[in-house]
Amino acid sequence: MSIASNQSVKNIDVISVLPEMFKSLHFGVLGRALKNDLLRLTCWDARDYSVDKHRTVDDKPYGGGPGMVMMAKPLRKAIQHIQTQRDKPNWVVYLSPQGALLKQPGVVRLKEKLSTHNLVLLCGRYEGIDERLIESLVDEECSIGDYVLSGGEFAAMVLIDAMARLLPGVLGDETSAVDESFSRGLLEYPQYTRPENDEGARVPEVLLSGDHQAIARWRSRMALQRTLAKRPDLLGTAQLSAEEKKIDS
Secondary structure (H helix, E strand, C coil): CCCECCCCCCEEEEEECCHHHHHHHCCHHHHHHHHCCCCEEEEEEHHHHCCCCCCCCEECCCCCCCCCEECHHHHHHHHHHHHHCECCCEEEEEEEEEEEECCHHHHHHHHHHCCCCEEEEEECECCCECHHHHHHHCCEEEECCCCCCCECHHHHHHHHHHHHCCCCCCCCCCCHHHHCCCCCCCCCCCCCCCCCEECCEECCHHHHCCCHHHHHHHHHHHHHHHHHHHCHHHCCCCCCCHHHHHHHC
């Protein structure tokens, strides 16, 4: 948990009551990014900032009701401590089902925020977090879908992975992130690999032609067709080229 003094360092700090869950991120593409110091991830146990010997971080809600609510003071202390360890200002994101739905443009925006801010991901549990902490220190709330999870840890992992893929040097092929689904608001075109004939199903001939322009046109057409069939709601905001607009019309 050393102080990061290099302004180019991309810091993500996670506050959770289950920080050990994030060990699973040290594998695959994201694991390589962390190993190569393209991204620095630090997990902080909210219980370490409790104000009593029992390491309490939650209590019953005022007004009654089921469940428990995470207390403001331990979380506030954790956020303030993180700021003392960083040269860049904090940008605190609370992973919450009440937050704005995370889409690719939001992932890109938060990835860019890493250049000027230290990103703090606050993982709620139980019935949520004391509203006073949200009002005073949370910069934005973020949701990964219209459903409820046991806690914000899984949502934080999704966000971290999605952002990391956009950082230079993380993917082996820098064009991969550009071609993926949602990068321009369209779903990705179909993909094929060996063998050419799989139990009678053949790879489209255009992909074997070596004609890169024809392949590009086919991929654009298939991306549009797939989006129209599976997610037509995306077409209203998709970034279409002039040729794609002709296909769409």
